[in-house]
Amino acid sequence: MHTCGPMRALFLVPALLVAGSDLSEACPSAVAPNDVGTDTDPSTSASCMQQIDFSLARRVFEVTHVVGAGGVTRSGLGSVASAFAALELSYGLQFGSDPDQPSYEIEVSGGAALHHSEGTNGATGLVTQAALRLGPAQLIESVIDSGRGNFAPFPLTLEISHAGELAARPRMSARPELARSLYHRERVEFASRILRVEGSGTKAQDTAPGLTEQRKPTAWAIDVIPLYAGLDVALQDSTRIDATVGGSLLGVVEHSMGAKIDLLLLEHRRIDLAMYGTTNIDTVWMLKLEGTDPHTGSQYQLGWGEVIVTDELEELAPFVDPESGSLSIGGAGWFSKQRAWGGFGMQYKREPYVAMNGEAGLEDRFSAEVYVPRALNLIARTFVARTKRMVADVERNDTTAGVELDATYTRGGWSTKAGVEIGRTYYTALDNTLPSSAGFGAAFDLTVQHTGSRSWTK
Numbered sequence: 114m115h116t117c118g119p120m121r122a123l124f125l126v127p128a129l130l131v132a133g134s135d136l137s138e139a140c141p142s143a144v145a146p147n148d149v150g151t152d153t154d155p156s157t158s159a160s161c162m163q164q165i166d167f168s169l170a171r172r173v174f175e176v177t178h179v180v181g182a183g184g185v186t187r188s189g190l191g192s193v194a195s196a197f198a199a200l201e202l203s204y205g206l207q208f209g210s211d212p213d214q215p216s217y218e219i220e221v222s223g224g225a226a227l228h229h230s231e232g233t234n235g236a237t238g239l240v241t242q243a244a245l246r247l248g249p250a251q252l253i254e255s256v257i258d259s260g261r262g263n264f265a266p267f268p269l270t271l272e273i274s275h276a277g278e279l280a281a282r283p284r285m286s287a288r289p290e291l292a293r294s295l296y297h298r299e300r301v302e303f304a305s306r307i308l309r310v311e312g313s314g315t316k317a318q319d320t321a322p323g324l325t326e327q328r329k330p331t332a333w334a335i336d337v338i339p340l341y342a343g344l345d346v347a348l349q350d351s352t353r354i355d356a357t358v359g360g361s362l363l364g365v366v367e368h369s370m371g372a373k374i375d376l377l378l379l380e381h382r383r384i385d386l387a388m389y390g391t392t393n394i395d396t397v398w399m400l401k402l403e404g405t406d407p408h409t410g411s412q413y414q415l416g417w418g419e420v421i422v423t424d425e426l427e428e429l430a431p432f433v434d435p436e437s438g439s440l441s442i443g444g445a446g447w448f449s450k451q452r453a454w455g456g457f458g459m460q461y462k463r464e465p466y467v468a469m470n471g472e473a474g475l476e477d478r479f480s481a482e483v484y485v486p487r488a489l490n491l492i493a494r495t496f497v498a499r500t501k502r503m504v505a506d507v508e509r510n511d512t513t514a515g516v517e518l519d520a521t522y523t524r525g526g527w528s529t530k531a532g533v534e535i536g537r538t539y540y541t542a543l544d545n546t547l548p549s550s551a552g553f554g555a556a557f558d559l560t561v562q563h564t565g566s567r568s569w570t571k
Contacts, residue, residue: 173205174569181562188555189541191233199226207250215250216263234543236295238280245273249311254330254369258314271305285538285556286496286515288476289548290468293540297348306339306364336364339375351469354385372404389471395421396442406448406458408484409492413446413460420465455485470547474502489520504549513537513551530560
């Protein structure tokens with residue numbers, strides 16, 4: 114989810130420096146490094162799967178701080194000044210007899226950012242995050258798969274993460290699922306699998322006698338029956354509890370591209386509202402691919418799923434598809450790797466939601482962005498969203514759209530960010546009501562912050 118104004122700075126979470134760039138082969142004494150491989154001389158002829166080895170431990174500890182101040186002026190909401198301070202702690206353990214290529218890792222990180230706002234709708238808020246990951250160590254990127262790999266079964270491979278917001282304001286680009294007032298939100302996610310295998314490289318193929326196809330270095334993981342669960346609690350005048358569980362037959366993670374693929378994914382969501390009852394959403398995905406642009410943090414998705422229409426969705430389904438009464442969700446997105454001038458991405462996404470008053474809706478959203486680091490790290494974003502929903506048992510279609518520009522200047526640990534956002538939004542005011550219509554809005558923000566970190570390795 115994209116944040117607006119000074120709140121964006123509070124989500125800065127540096128990468129944990131546990132898996133360094135100086136890693137070498139998992140079993141260098143067993144298999145010599147290969148630059149090429151052919152069908153007549155396969156590079157995977159010598160297997161080197163690593164058992165978990167706890168004979169040697171390497172520790173990494175890092176402390177990061179962010180302090181800053183900023184202000185936001187937003188039509189309909191007024192001006193708000195804010196100051197914030199954030200502290201994050203990260204601790205990692207690497208195990209293995211080879212000090213250059215560990216076989217197992219444990220990573221723990223946590224942080225909090227306190228911010229106080231003065232002005233219209235001012236408040237004291239808190240952003241928190243925490244994460245735990247344990248599993249086989251990721252291998253260094255390589256061109257050819259030489260049969261090296263680390264693996265670990267359940268429960269020795271899992272990830273748990275938490276993210277929370279207290280006294281947050283709805284974003285201009287948000288869909289109408291929250292009331293137009295300050296909100297609190299806490300999210301916890303869990304993921305594991307029966308078995309994870311970490312590897313690197315790919316099998317080269319001969320395109321003609323004497324020629325070998327060029328390949329780029331890669332690092333990847335294969336998950337056998339990956340499982341996940343999540344809990345999302347949103348609080349305003351009412352409370353919404355959104356619980357999700359799911360699993361797939363096979364999963365592949367491509368570390369080099371930041372992509373994750375699931376095959377034959379089943380997902381169940383249960384949404385409870387104290388005053389409006391329960392909504393269940395079950396979805397079947399044949400294929401689902403997710404990726405994150407490392408330069409902008411935007412999430413992209415490729416896949417299509419079919420929602421199993423339950424009693425709670427019977428009124429919405431015919432409205433969306435009058436002929437079949439079915440609900441299809443998913444989308445398609447793509448982002449480019451950074452070029453000499455920058456990069457870009459775009460996607461279309463369709464997903465259902467349930468508002469704080471129990472009304473179900475479906476949103477179709479197209480978004481695009483351009484990233485130009487040479488021009489003050491300029492990021493330009495745009496979106497167009499069409500929402501189909503039931504308002505007081507009446508079918509309704511609404512369209513929102515917007516454009517956002519952000520520029521950042523960084524020097525000596527200090528960074529100054531300026532941003533402007535204009536568009537048609539559901540959140541034109543903070544009047545403590547659910548948005549029933551959309552209107553024009555604009556916002557300008559300016560943030561100055563200092564970031565520093567220190568790490569210890571033993």
